[in-house]
Amino acid sequence: MHVPDGYLDAATTAGTAAVAAAGVALALRGARRELDERTAPMAGLTAAFVFAVQMMNFPVAFGTSGHLIGGALTAVLVGPWTAVLCMTVVLLVQALVFADGGLTALGTNVSLMGLVAVGVGYGAFCALRSVLPAGRTGVLTAAGVGAFLSVPVAALVFVGLFGLGGVADVPLGSVAAAMGGVHLLIGLGEAAITVAVLGAVLAVRPDLVRGARHLQRAAALAPRPDAAGRPAAPNTVAPVAAPADVDAR
Amino acid sequence: MTRTRTFLLVGVVVALLIAGVGSWYASSSPDGLEATAAEQGFGHTAEDSATADSPLADYSAEGVDDERLAGGLAGVTGVLLVLVLAGGLTLALRRRSASTTASTSAGQD
Numbered sequence: 435m436h437v438p439d440g441y442l443d444a445a446t447t448a449g450t451a452a453v454a455a456a457g458v459a460l461a462l463r464g465a466r467r468e469l470d471e472r473t474a475p476m477a478g479l480t481a482a483f484v485f486a487v488q489m490m491n492f493p494v495a496f497g498t499s500g501h502l503i504g505g506a507l508t509a510v511l512v513g514p515w516t517a518v519l520c521m522t523v524v525l526l527v528q529a530l531v532f533a534d535g536g537l538t539a540l541g542t543n544v545s546l547m548g549l550v551a552v553g554v555g556y557g558a559f560c561a562l563r564s565v566l567p568a569g570r571t572g573v574l575t576a577a578g579v580g581a582f583l584s585v586p587v588a589a590l591v592f593v594g595l596f597g598l599g600g601v602a603d604v605p606l607g608s609v610a611a612a613m614g615g616v617h618l619l620i621g622l623g624e625a626a627i628t629v630a631v632l633g634a635v636l637a638v639r640p641d642l643v644r645g646a647r648h649l650q651r652a653a654a655l656a657p658r659p660d661a662a663g664r665p666a667a668p669n670t671v672a673p674v675a676a677p678a679d680v681d682a683r
Numbered sequence: 684m685t686r687t688r689t690f691l692l693v694g695v696v697v698a699l700l701i702a703g704v705g706s707w708y709a710s711s712s713p714d715g716l717e718a719t720a721a722e723q724g725f726g727h728t729a730e731d732s733a734t735a736d737s738p739l740a741d742y743s744a745e746g747v748d749d750e751r752l753a754g755g756l757a758g759v760t761g762v763l764l765v766l767v768l769a770g771g772l773t774l775a776l777r778r779r780s781a782s783t784t785a786s787t788s789a790g791q792d
């Protein structure tokens with residue numbers, strides 16, 4: 435969903451840049467509460483991983499492809515404010531080094547894939563997590579739904595921006611239908627990748643999933659696993675290669 | 684502690700493999716936005732990014748003839764770049780543990 439330069443007029447582009455700057459400034463403050471010695475390296479890894487998986491475009495219908503945004507996944511793994519920073523770094527590197535997403539459109543892309551995708555994905559995750567039964571399945575379901583919703587919502591926010599300041603004069607309704615439709619499909623891929631990756635991390639190191647910390651607290655009340663104080667998690671280093679499932683063979 | 688290190692190391696290797704090797708198999712069809720823009724008649728309003736002649740533009744290393752290698756090199760470079768930048772930023776922002784914090788931590792923020 436990387437918006438190139440030129441789609442939106444200067445005023446709208448400047449507006450989204452201001453929104454993105456404000457969001458990143460807030461995130462720089464908020465992330466301090468989320469980050470400690472252990473979560474900081476995890477955040478670096480998550481950002482690098484999202485960059486990698488964003489290269490894996492998967493086919494959706496009619497000669498169109500999509501790729502993971504990763505806002506929901508990152509927020510559940512490392513916390514929402516840190517996720518905004520991770521997404522911003524990914525988008526910055528993509529725009530500056532890889533010419534993926536416009537340079538003047540960077541603020542638009544940070545707004546859509548940083549702020550909106552993280553906000554919607556994490557908001558839905560928290561709302562669902564609070565009503566679903568506590569446990570692995572509850573966390574994965576909440577994350578999957580959050581990931582799914584984040585994609586069409588971000589797409590529709592783009593359509594809103596296009597309505598405000600799209601350079602081309604095309605009927606907004608049909609743009610909304612087309613963008614919404616294809617991004618519903620891409621959202622299914624987003625949910626699948628998010629659930630696969632989170633499932634793999636939860637299987638190996640559930641304590642590294644910030645959005646599943648309540649499970650750790652619940653587990654702490656359960657009978658002790660062994661005298662060495664090891665967590666009850668399996669000791670094998672299971673392959674974290676789940677995302678490979680998603681690639682188009 | 685070592686297990687966390689192992690986890691992080693495995694994670695980085697997986698990311699490098701996805702970007703360096705797996706990306707070759709990614710779909711090259713236009714993405715949802717690009718396809719919509721073309722179909723709805725505003726694709727032509729896209730402008731080349733100012734970074735369009737970057738040596739790694741479009742995820743392909745300039746001057747490398749083998750396309751597969753060029754893409755792999757670009758992906759690996761990107762993963763390492765994001766890792767260093769995001770990891771550096773989050774390490775700089777993290778709460779220091781008691782041993783590394785000065786006695787002023789009460790006044791944080």
